[in-house]
Amino acid sequence: MPTAMRLTGLVKSFGVKRAVDGLDLQVPAGSLFGLVGPNGAGKTTTLSMATGLLRPDAGTAEVLGHDVWTDPAAAKATMGVLPDGVRLFDRLSGRELLSYVGRLRRVPPADIASRSGDLLEALGLAADADTLVADYSAGMTKKIGLACALVHAPRLLVLDEPFEAVDPVSGEGIRSILRRYTRDGGTVVLSSHVMELVESLCDQVAVVAQGRVLVSGPVDEVRAGSTLQQRFLELVGFRAGDEEGLAWLRSSSG
């Protein structure tokens, strides 16, 4: 199977902190790929380097055959990105923001209008299409960010925590959009902390800890007869007995 994203030897340090430490990852084309790891594992830093938002100290990132850092225009044209915590132009309404992003991506105006309508409807934002993004809730902001990532019909979607703060109905809507997208030949890379979600949605998964990939492959192989949650805890080292700490929190101790 061809590779949609290939990360090789990626390294990024912030001061003395090595956030990503020689990370290698291959995402097969057409897969729905989940990136999981504990807080601070390096997921956002990795996805930022893979999408051209953060320059690596070392290593290479390639998407659909284009090097992200030596051929950024070609690489970025193929990708739709939902970054974590990057500010949107929030003095625009949802519809205006989609139109702006569509124009930046050189989508024909008639297509921008019809795609925006479809996306706003599919993500449950139609009633708030003309509300300023600044006035959106956290979940609505996530959804308009996802719509922006999709409006130019990219072949690869890179989504940092796409389900964070999203309600269950919208979550189901996003899941069905992503499933259909991969059925039609697209590739999705998403990060998440929710193992059940990754297990039920993704066909491939990588577990990242301390800036490295601990294991990567088909979800069934990685969980190896167990649940992904159990396997994740084994891999990243759940500290049994932690519940004995914080004794002062017991209401009876005061």
Ligand SMILES: Nc1ncnc2c1ncn2[C@@H]1O[C@H](COP(=O)(O)OP(=O)(O)OP(=O)(O)O)[C@@H](O)[C@H]1O
């Ligand atoms: N701009 C920055 N400056 C300094 N340190 C940073 C910066 N960005 C990330 N880090 C550090 O790099 C490490 C990896 O952070 P990163 O955000 O990539 O992790 P993550 O896996 O996405 O975590 P989470 O699941 O909590 O979102 C952390 O120790 C974090 O404190």
